Amino acid sequence: MKTAILLMAHGSRIAEANDAVREIAQRVKRLTLFDIVEVSYREQHLPNIQQGVDACVAQGAQRILLVPYFLYLGAHVLEDLPEELEQARQRYPDVEMVLGKHLGVHNKLAEVVVERIAESLSEEGWH
Numbered sequence: 001m002k003t004a005i006l007l008m009a010h011g012s013r014i015a016e017a018n019d020a021v022r023e024i025a026q027r028v029k030r031l032t033l034f035d036i037v038e039v040s041y042r043e044q045h046l047p048n049i050q051q052g053v054d055a056c057v058a059q060g061a062q063r064i065l066l067v068p069y070f071l072y073l074g075a076h077v078l079e080d081l082p083e084e085l086e087q088a089r090q091r092y093p094d095v096e097m098v099l100g101k102h103l104g105v106h107n108k109l110a111e112v113v114v115e116r117i118a119e120s121l122s123e124e125g126w127h
Contacts, residue, residue, distance in 0.1 A: 004036035004061035005029075006052045008081060009069040011041030018045050021069060036061050042076055042084075049081075053088040057095060064088075064095060068102040071109075077102045 005028060009021040021039050029037040036059045040052025047055065049066075056064050066085055068077050085099050103109060121127070 001062045002036065002060050003034060003063040003065065004038065004056035004059065005032070005034050006049075006056055006064055006066045007037070007039045007069045008049055008052070008066055008084070009039065009041055010076065011043045011045035013044050024069070035059070042080060049084040050088060050091070053092065053097075057092055062095060064097045065100050066097060067100040070102045071104070073102060073104065 007021060007025050007028070009018070012018055018041065021041075025037050025039045028034075036056055038047075038052050038055045040047050040049045042049060053064060053066075066081070066088075068081055070077050081099060085097055089095075089097055
């Protein structure tokens with residue numbers, strides 16, 4: 001059974017912000033070896049979430065894990081993304097779809113913050 005990963009990000013009018021999500025998707029694909037890893041955006045940029053689902057299905061996905069690339073458990077994660085999932089399920093009743101976990105609180109995120117702090121202090125010459 002072919003499984004797709006669909007990263008769902010907020011989306012931005014700033015192209016570089018959207019590029020960063022695509023870079024994360026490429027890294028996820030290399031790290032996981034899933035054949036299908038797509039990116040979609042909730043707002044302000046295409047492809048939107050339904051178009052992301054379409055792209056996964058067009059590549060033969062029989063299961064899609066929709067992964068919220070969101071830090072916080074806010075309105076998008078609690079309300080909007082489940083609504084998007086339900087719309088996609090209605091459009092593709094034969095494709096199994098599940099909403100994954102948002103990034104939230106995780107030790108690896110804390111490690112990234114610590115690395116960024118060290119980089120910033122170093123750049124400023126603060127020791």
